[in-house]
Amino acid sequence: MSNIQIVELDPADDDLVASAFEVLRAAHAADAPEAPAPHWGNFSLGLVHPDPAEHGPTFVAVRDGEAVGLAEAGYPRRENLHFGWASIHVHPDHRRQGIGSDLLNHFIEDAKRRGRTTLTIDTRLTWEDGVERSKAGQLFAEKHGFEQALTWINRRCAVDALEPEAEQALLEQAQAAAGDAYEIVSWIGRTPEHLVDTMARIDSTILEEVPLGDLELGPETIDAELKNARADRNEAMGVNAVQTIAIDKATGEAVANTAVFAYSDPEYPDAFQGITIVNPAHRGHRLGTLLKILNLRLVRENFPQVRHIWTDNADVNAPMIGINVALGYEILDGGAEFQRKLDA
Incomplete structure (x- = not known):
């Protein structure tokens, strides 16, 4: 053939x-x-x-x-x-x-x-008691000289996974841990113009903070021009960013951020959790849990067609996995990036 x-x-x-x-x-x-x-x-x-x-x-x-x-x-x-x-x-x-x-x-x-000179391809994998996946993708990658460099776990969460009382109790615990040092701000769609610069700064730390396994990737510099260009693209594609951040009242800087991406399509039942990040100096205040619950409520209120939110986390990212499990995320399967370095 x-x-x-x-x-x-x-x-x-x-x-x-x-x-x-x-x-x-x-x-x-x-x-x-x-x-x-x-x-x-x-x-x-x-x-x-x-x-x-x-x-x-x-x-x-x-x-x-x-x-x-x-x-x-x-x-x-x-x-x-x-x-x-x-x-x-x-x-x-x-x-x-x-x-x-x-x-x-x-x-x-x-x-x-x-x-x-460094390339990756991806494939799904079986993970723990999730859905069994074929090994064909893994074998294909290895056959062509690619080595497994980063493993992640795919999880889904029903938007009403928690009973209302349990969700409220989790929110109140997070609010108490956060105290009154932070201003919580949410929006849907474009980042408000007065927040673009601080959001660009926190976005620029993502590749420094998230586990990358053996992937050879350096930090990205995100600026206001790029953030606005990506917002233009989302608008053109009917992709809505549902975003909640914590601003340190002492400095005016965004120090924690979460976002879910939902389509405008009223028939599409899935949305996708983007990176949740907390500045290392502000960890230990349950900001991740706080922001994700508030953001989940925004999704429910504004996108009633969405029934599940999907996320993937590096298998070694225990803190974020812990938050997701508490919120009701369940394992579907795993996945991996396979990396190959080309001859110079």
């Missing part, structure tokens, strides 16, 4: 975009039907409105005019210019024909042309 051509997906090619999305839909149904389904608007509009901090080509394996596989790739534009990532999907009807390898090799050659 050959006759495969690999092309970069043109967002204006409506037929091929729809065919590529069908690959994602079919792969999801075969590999992880319990996980959130691919969202057509997010996929198609994401092609039209790329991440302003990343060059993100999508390579499509085409046979007889139809997509049979795709590799969604990303190359940071600002920092980490040595790095590139790809997520590879092959339609279940066309597997075991070398299409995944063709896509991976195409990505590797593209990365080399761009001077990238």
